[in-house]
Amino acid sequence: MDKFYHIVTYGCQMNVHESEKIAGILSGMGYKSCDDPEKADIVVFNTCCIRENAENHAFGNIGMLKKLKRVRKDMIIAVGGCLPQQMNKAENLHEKFPYVDIIFGTHNLHNLKELIEKKLNSKKTVIEIEDSEGEICEEDRPLRTSYPNAWVNIMYGCNNFCSYCIVPYVRGRERSRQSAKIIEEVKGLVREGYKEITLLGQNVNSYKGDLTFPQLLEEVAKTEGKFRIRFMTSHPKDFSPELIDVMAKYPKICNCLHLPVQSGSDSILKAMNRRYTSGQYLEKVALLKSRIPDCAITTDLIVGFPGETDEDFNVTMDLVKKVNFASAFTFVYSKRQGTKAAEMPDQIPEEVSKSRIMQLVDLVNSQTRALSQTYIGKTVEILCEDYDDKRKLYLGRDEYGRMGYFPSEQNVIGQFVNIKVEHANGVSLTGNIVV
Ligand code: SF4
Structure with missing residues (x-):
């Protein structure tokens, strides 16, 4: 009989990609994806703790499964990610939700198969929270769910300790993957037909593998084929002229940059431990x-x-x-x-x-x-990502990250199409395909 999994993801793109790794582990164990937690044999909450409301939201949804678990005692509920990795949170979670079967931290994701097997052979809650980061696990095979976009982790953790941020405490210190592994993964994805590759890291431009980040980006950009490259998130203090040179040199790298400034006030930036001034940020933007x-x-x-x-x-x-x-x-x-x-x-x-x-x-x-x-009347190249059932329009993004909607007789998901923009509404554009 088929067994099903349902994953609930909170938080950043890193978590979205880690849920793809969880899906990869579960499908390797023979589970199939389903949208309905009531039908699932295993429900995994991949949590976030960056803001209080993300935490409360997760607590609320875990609480909602209590009734279901009473009826379906054999269903496994697992809670992982940043929330249980915080100090004492795993114990709190266990006390508050004793019916949760598995609690695992950010450094234990690649052990999920063993944790599930352990739970299947035991009545006790399985709790595994590793404090240290250990080696980067290259074995996880994500089950990608965001075609034609693919996320590629290049590094994990953060050394910055911005004074408001919990990430370094739950994700550990920076660890970078070797460039050869990253380039091999990118080439494989392009061969499989992915059209947009996003290099991911908490602090992507402080990548310190065997190459610098600009060197790595350049190697990725040399990969043959028509596809786009994005990267996130960049820290302003590590955003260098060398990186701008590489961005300017390769058309595959989108002319789009997410550069969190957080505040314009130097005294607040200092209190935040951001390690740049507003003047330095503006200089980098000007360059x-x-x-x-x-x-x-x-x-x-x-x-x-x-x-x-x-x-x-x-x-x-x-x-x-x-x-x-x-x-x-x-x-x-x-x-x-x-x-x-x-x-x-x-x-x-x-x-x-x-x-x-x-x-x-x-x-x-x-x-x-x-x-x-300013887009109205212009023609923009959109990478079609999906179809909006309600609006009966296809949608995708241009290289600048702006969402574009358009009608099409053919299914064009995964294709680059040129649309002439006729309307602009907030952050999104609407137009028609032109050839
Ligand atoms: S750089 Fe980002 S992830 Fe790291 S501590 Fe600062 S805000 Fe958090």
Whole structure:
């Protein structure tokens, strides 16, 4: 009889890709994917703890399976990822949700098969949280679910310890894969027909394998075939002129860069331990724009960091105006126990943060909308990724990351198509295929 798995993923692209690795392990064990947790023999929650609401969301959904587990005692519930990797969280999870069968940390993913087998032979909850990172496991074969896009991990962990961030505590120190393994993986993916490769890492441009990150990117860009290359996430302090040179040299590398600035205030950047000033960030942006004038720059911004004054917030708004970001992820600071910022005085009242985030979102949205309007009448190349059943339109992205919708008689998923843009709505474009 067929056995089914259902994976619930929270958080960043790294987690999305790790869920593909979990799917690879489960399908290797003979399980098939299903969309309905009620039909699944195993449900895996791949969790995130970067913000309090991601954690609460996961808790809520794990709690919802309690009734189901009472009826289906043989169903396995596994909770993995960043949430249980935090100090004492695995024990808390076990106390709060005693019906969870397996709890595993970020460094134990590649042991999932053994953990499931252990659980199948035992009534006890199986808990495995490795503290140290160990060797990079090259054996995991992801079951990719995002054709024509493929994610390729080039490094794991982070050494930066930004004062608000829990990632270095749950993902460990930086470890980079050897370039030959990465290039081999990319070549294989291109041969299989993937059209967009994203090199992934918490701090991708501090990659330190046997090559530097610009050298690795150049080697990847030399791979033959028509495909696009993206990389994320870049830290501004590690974003170098050499990297800009490689981006400018190879058309395969998208003219698109996610460069999180977080704040425009130097005192807040210092308190965040970001290790650059707003001036240095702007210099790097200016250099990038001088070499690649049409490069779309996107960012992350945090408001309400402890001690953020009105003046600090205003300089952040000024920086956003100067850079004119193509889009931005905007966040209200979320206190994470165990980080330095959680202990800082002058935590910002919620109503102040709310007012600031609304102003920031308005500004970012107006910039994004204005940029979208400049597309009207232009022809852009879209890599078709999916079909929207509701809108009855195909959709995909251009190299700048902008979403484009269009009708087509043929299934063009996985193909590059040129569309002439007729409408622009917020971050998305609508048009018709032109030949
Ligand atoms: S660079 Fe900073 S924000 Fe990014 S993962 Fe590392 S510690 Fe967190």
